[in-house]
Amino acid sequence: MPLNIVHDKDGLPRIILTEPTGSSAEVLLYGGQVVSWKNERREELLFMSSKSFWKPPKAIRGGIPVCFPQFGNLGLLEQHGFARNRFWSLDEDASPLPPANNQSTVDLILKSTEEDIKAWPRGFELRLRISISPGKLTLIPRVRNVDNKAFSFMFALRNYLSVSDISEVRVEGLETLDYFDYLMNKERFTEQADAITFDGEVLHIYSCAFNLNISLLAGNRSNSSSLCF
Template sequence: MLYVMEACTMADEVDMVTLNLDDDNRVVIHMFGATVISWICGGKERLFLSSTSLFENGKAIRGGIPVVFPQFGPWKLGPQHGFARISMWDLYSKKIADGRCSARFILINNEISEAMWNYKFKLIYDVTISKTNGLSCSLSVTNQDSKVFDFTTLLHTYLKVDDAETVTVSNLQSLKYIDKLKNGEEFTESDSLLKVVNGIDRIYKSTPATQEVFGCVDGSTVIVSKNGLPDTVVWNPWAEKARNMSDFDDDGYKKMICVEPGFVVERVILQPQEERSFTQNLVVTK
């Protein structure tokens, strides 16, 4: 049953949902990929969205928080990062309660997904905004098939920053990581605070439940917390790669960093009728 309360009004734009707590706190989700494309917290935009991002032709939205499923990275069965971020999701419900505003989106297997990945599944994606707990994104995956399937998943979070060269990320020291810019070799992080220098594309293994991203908009800190997502990807394309991406602003790399909770080093194995849930929470502090 569709459950909608007028306290959270629909956006006027086609294919977008707005969760509006007040003028200074709201989130916008595009039905294409169920992608969070804007998060206003304390009157400031906290997510990076490329001004040249395409919203058509089957190409994922460049920025915000795209949902990666059932494959992180290159995929021999279909497009990179899977099909969830380039699928039209359905809005199931939208409500407000206890100072929180939330929307639930659903994606189930269809002819397009089955042509790539022939399994029956249900994805439920809850997006919730509150003044005290920030922005929460929770994905549940249910195997509705009679056979086992496996997958990787990730919330591809683009945080907006003042200057990428001054941004640092905590709680990664002494962890092993895969460096995709160095042929996938494995290293151990030595820095107490990770700093982006000349681009970065790393998969940190078995990370703590929380990372702090210092140097975001107006010098703020964004705390990235996660549950059920053991790994963290840190990415910034830097100048040359940014120029070579048609949907990325040439200087956009200066204003973003991706800190992405995921289940990507190993694969999730889901038995028939089994369900797994994965959550990210973003909170802004000074």
């Protein structure tokens, strides 16, 4: 399906993805960030803060920010790395799309610049494929090392999901994993619950969370994600 590229009131290029049942997604080239995902009933599934700054070099709070090459303050770079504060480009050399009906896709790429290498001396290409299909939003990241030596990095998609009542939310699929509780001085625990519920602020970082099916259930609406790294 063709891409629809518009410029919002702040002048930022915005890509509109739609599919025939009525769901849609909006992606900014600034940060490679998904800022809207609506289902076929036009309900917004992502949260955007009313206090967000929509002008570079500020990061945009809400949607799905891309954290690279650092997550949080777990390193020497700026909070969550610099990928969310850079302008991305349409990827003209993306890998072929598999056959799919009713799917709309955009491929983005971020390449290391001289400015980036001053802060983080590694040559990289970060690609992000964003696809929308009935009832599903898929983001597939890929990092390519174009340097002459190996390097380590952190990567995260920091989802801001819109829920009306936090007490009705539960997260499944994290049982038996170890996690660090950042509200308890980063003390380490093992998750015992089959389903995690919320009655206040929670800030956990789970370790070894690979190849899991993680489901977020909110009332009678279910948003399920398969995360494979």
